Amino acid sequence: MPDETDLTTQRVRNPWGQGDRLRTEILDAAVRLLSELGGAEALTIRGVARAAGIAPASIYQHFADKAALVRGVVEYDYERLSAVMREADESADTDDVVGRVRAQMHAYCRFAIANPGHYRLMLGNRRVAREPDGRPRGPLVPVVESVAAAFERCERAGARLRLPSDRAAVMVFVGTHGRVALFHSGRADEDADRILQFVDELISLVVE
Amino acid sequence: MPDETDLTTQRVRNPWGQGDRLRTEILDAAVRLLSELGGAEALTIRGVARAAGIAPASIYQHFADKAALVRGVVEYDYERLSAVMREADESADTDDVVGRVRAQMHAYCRFAIANPGHYRLMLGNRRVAREPDGRPRGPLVPVVESVAAAFERCERAGARLRLPSDRAAVMVFVGTHGRVALFHSGRADEDADRILQFVDELISLVVE
DNA sequence: GCAATCGCCGAACAATCGTTCGGCAACTGT
DNA sequence: ACAGTTGCCGAACGATTGTTCGGCGATTGC
Numbered sequence: 001m002p003d004e005t006d007l008t009t010q011r012v013r014n015p016w017g018q019g020d021r022l023r024t025e026i027l028d029a030a031v032r033l034l035s036e037l038g039g040a041e042a043l044t045i046r047g048v049a050r051a052a053g054i055a056p057a058s059i060y061q062h063f064a065d066k067a068a069l070v071r072g073v074v075e076y077d078y079e080r081l082s083a084v085m086r087e088a089d090e091s092a093d094t095d096d097v098v099g100r101v102r103a104q105m106h107a108y109c110r111f112a113i114a115n116p117g118h119y120r121l122m123l124g125n126r127r128v129a130r131e132p133d134g135r136p137r138g139p140l141v142p143v144v145e146s147v148a149a150a151f152e153r154c155e156r157a158g159a160r161l162r163l164p165s166d167r168a169a170v171m172v173f174v175g176t177h178g179r180v181a182l183f184h185s186g187r188a189d190e191d192a193d194r195i196l197q198f199v200d201e202l203i204s205l206v207v208e
Numbered sequence: 209m210p211d212e213t214d215l216t217t218q219r220v221r222n223p224w225g226q227g228d229r230l231r232t233e234i235l236d237a238a239v240r241l242l243s244e245l246g247g248a249e250a251l252t253i254r255g256v257a258r259a260a261g262i263a264p265a266s267i268y269q270h271f272a273d274k275a276a277l278v279r280g281v282v283e284y285d286y287e288r289l290s291a292v293m294r295e296a297d298e299s300a301d302t303d304d305v306v307g308r309v310r311a312q313m314h315a316y317c318r319f320a321i322a323n324p325g326h327y328r329l330m331l332g333n334r335r336v337a338r339e340p341d342g343r344p345r346g347p348l349v350p351v352v353e354s355v356a357a358a359f360e361r362c363e364r365a366g367a368r369l370r371l372p373s374d375r376a377a378v379m380v381f382v383g384t385h386g387r388v389a390l391f392h393s394g395r396a397d398e399d400a401d402r403i404l405q406f407v408d409e410l411i412s413l414v415v416e
Numbered sequence: 417g418c419a420a421t422c423g424c425c426g427a428a429c430a431a432t433c434g435t436t437c438g439g440c441a442a443c444t445g446t
Numbered sequence: 447a448c449a450g451t452t453g454c455c456g457a458a459c460g461a462t463t464g465t466t467c468g469g470c471g472a473t474t475g476c
Contacts, residue, residue, distance in 0.1 A: 055425045178386020185331045263455045
């Protein structure tokens with residue numbers, strides 16, 4: 001009955017409820033390690049175990065192998081990113097429709113700047129997940145869908161877009177992503193405000 | 209007199225002319241290996257030696273250590289990229305000023321698609337190079353300067369830009385880079401034409 | 417109170433990594 | 447023709463990697 005491998009995160013054993021505490025502790029330790037040190041190559045079984053204060057062998061009771069650990073970390077971080085962007089969208093002024101787009105993208109930038117290791121990990125692992133109907137579904141498809149919804153609101157509120165709302169969302173998201181990626185492969189001491197300025201410039205290029 | 213370490217590429221020994229042949233053969237083998245397999249972690253001393261058909265120890269007569277090899281590969285690839293973009297710019301129709309921008313960015317995309325390993329390597333290594341006067345000088349500063357020159361030509365030719373020419377160049381380059389980065393972290397079977405279409409959409413958003 | 421179960425760990429395994437050393441073969445200068 | 451130099455390689459070293467195995471201590475069920 002054990003060894004019930006969950007296909008989404010390759011969780012193994014431990015399907016009895018409260019025992020997941022150490023599992024999230026492992027993930028937290030991995031994220032912490034990934035933020036302090038540089039990239040994905042810093043994510044080693046021994047390193048995560050040391051950061052979590054447990055033995056390397058103990059990790060294998062929560063993750064089948066290292067690939068499963070990496071998948072778990074990626075999924076964990078995407079959840080955090082989605083939550084941050086959703087929160088920024090909801091806590092913005094409801095009347096300022098384009099301001100809600102800005103809030104979302106600013107949250108995206110702040111998250112990307114604060115979690116450089118997450119980016120290295122994401123850029124290093126190809127995702128080939130697909131919907132049951134065959135349509136592709138990467139982990140940040142819901143993110144750009146959220147941006148697309150914000151742009152749709154702009155359109156309904158009468159804002160003039162230079163692109164269809166879905167294309168506008170892709171344009172803004174891709175541009176922002178490119179700016180952040182360039183930040184991460186460039187100097188670490190660059191001013192974070194520059195990035196937010198770029199995002200504003202990009203949005204104002206699309207929206208009016 | 210040996211061990212004359214060249215600071216730009218950390219070349220070591222072998223300053224007698226023709227002996228550089230094997231050095232470029234090593235770099236070619238590294239690029240080949242980097243293109244076939246995935247990312248920067250595939251770039252091992254033993255792997256490069258095997259791909260070049262030589263012994264692992266022989267590499268140390270052309271590069272001081274692995275870091276020097278990586279620096280050499282990165283520099284080598286940036287030179288190839290610059291050459292490809294310059295060639296695309298020069299061989300385009302001289303009268304079609306915005307067409308020359310498109311040609312440059314399309315060349316950038318084609319190079320990035322054809323050399324995925326180069327991207328992984330670039331995104332994984334922070335560059336902190338600076339000019340003698342203290343201004344930062346990343347390896348792709350000349351690239352965006354080339355795009356900026358093309359946009360300046362557009363401005364002089366009477367094309368209406370929605371941004372100052374230097375900001376327009378940054379916008380187009382960053383957006384293109386983001387699209388390519390997303391391609392590399394997404395499905396490998398994505399149609400390359402999609403990316404070129406996106407670049408055209410981005411340019412037409414800036415130029416008119 | 418006893419036996420079974422379960423999470424955890426210390427230790428070891430094989431593989432691979434970057435790197436060094438000593439010697440071999442070929443070329444050079446005289 | 448000989449001695450010296452030089453590029454290259456086979457073999458090894460130490461470190462680190464992912465992973466497995468056997469047992470220990472605590473908790474659970476009866």
